[in-house]
Amino acid sequence: MARLTGTGLTNPVRYTISAVLFVTLLGGLPAQAEIVLSTTAPATLGVPPLTFRDGDLVDFDRPTETATLIFNEDLFGGNDEEVGAVHVFGNGHIVLSTDSDAWLPGLGFEDEDLVKWDPVNQTATMFFHGDDWFAGEEDIDAACVLDNGHIVLSTDADAKIGSLEFGDGDLVECDPASGMATLLFSEYLFNSHNENIDAVHVLGNGHIVLSTVADAGLPGLNSFEDEDLVEWDPVGQTASMFFEGDLWFTHDEDVDAAFIPEPTTLSLLVLGGVAVMRRRRR
Numbered sequence: 001m002a003r004l005t006g007t008g009l010t011n012p013v014r015y016t017i018s019a020v021l022f023v024t025l026l027g028g029l030p031a032q033a034e035i036v037l038s039t040t041a042p043a044t045l046g047v048p049p050l051t052f053r054d055g056d057l058v059d060f061d062r063p064t065e066t067a068t069l070i071f072n073e074d075l076f077g078g079n080d081e082e083v084g085a086v087h088v089f090g091n092g093h094i095v096l097s098t099d100s101d102a103w104l105p106g107l108g109f110e111d112e113d114l115v116k117w118d119p120v121n122q123t124a125t126m127f128f129h130g131d132d133w134f135a136g137e138e139d140i141d142a143a144c145v146l147d148n149g150h151i152v153l154s155t156d157a158d159a160k161i162g163s164l165e166f167g168d169g170d171l172v173e174c175d176p177a178s179g180m181a182t183l184l185f186s187e188y189l190f191n192s193h194n195e196n197i198d199a200v201h202v203l204g205n206g207h208i209v210l211s212t213v214a215d216a217g218l219p220g221l222n223s224f225e226d227e228d229l230v231e232w233d234p235v236g237q238t239a240s241m242f243f244e245g246d247l248w249f250t251h252d253e254d255v256d257a258a259f260i261p262e263p264t265t266l267s268l269l270v271l272g273g274v275a276v277m278r279r280r281r282r
């Protein structure tokens, strides 16, 4: 009887230890600490230091402090452009928006568009055509593509899609299949009830990582800067610091585009395998 009870207790304990190990490993994944970003002016990150421009995109890995240029502003036909929104697909294709009308090999586009850049074939295609969505002329200043193909975006001024009117600090979710847009995040949530969002990434757990044009505050985090990335928990209705610019930039900057790589399916499988093997060995 004692033996049966012991077995019954030990397995859940072992399982719990493995689960904790699994989650701990996941939490410590370098991918979770990696950020693709752009700034509004020339900035410097990393060791050795990498200085980049407002139209460049940099991949910054916090554990190793490695900054890598993944998109070069020179690609805009040699023109001076400002990149203000980014998303990166698993195949390395980059979705971006610029602050003014621009050109990339294969495509001329507007500031209200999202274009997809293929870094292998060095060609751009239209990804989100602003004219098909917005009632007026707009400028997309933040964007993220969800796993279901929906596009989360912000504009730099009041805008309208269908019957949905929204402000520069709101986030709307567009469904390309239906052509409908819904409000995902209201700027009323900011302490001031009025900010301008200039970067967004929606994490796999539904939390929203965002940056603002000016210093701002949200419930749970009363003060953050335009160079910070803040994580908003829509269930708990609370914010926490995700990326504190002061810790990494050599000067004060303004982050105006961000993408957070998630752990890949392969990483999950490898870590899952490690957890199972450790459980069996105990």
Ligand SMILES: [Ca+2]
Binding pocket: 038, 039, 040, 041, 053, 054, 055, 056, 082, 083, 084, 256, 257
């Ligand atoms: Ca920029």
Ligand SMILES: [Ca+2]
Binding pocket: 084, 097, 098, 099, 100, 110, 111, 112, 113, 139, 140, 141
């Ligand atoms: Ca834009």
Ligand SMILES: [Ca+2]
Binding pocket: 141, 142, 154, 155, 156, 157, 168, 169, 196, 197, 198
């Ligand atoms: Ca905005």
Ligand SMILES: [Ca+2]
Binding pocket: 198, 199, 211, 212, 213, 214, 225, 226, 227, 228, 254, 255, 256
């Ligand atoms: Ca910002």
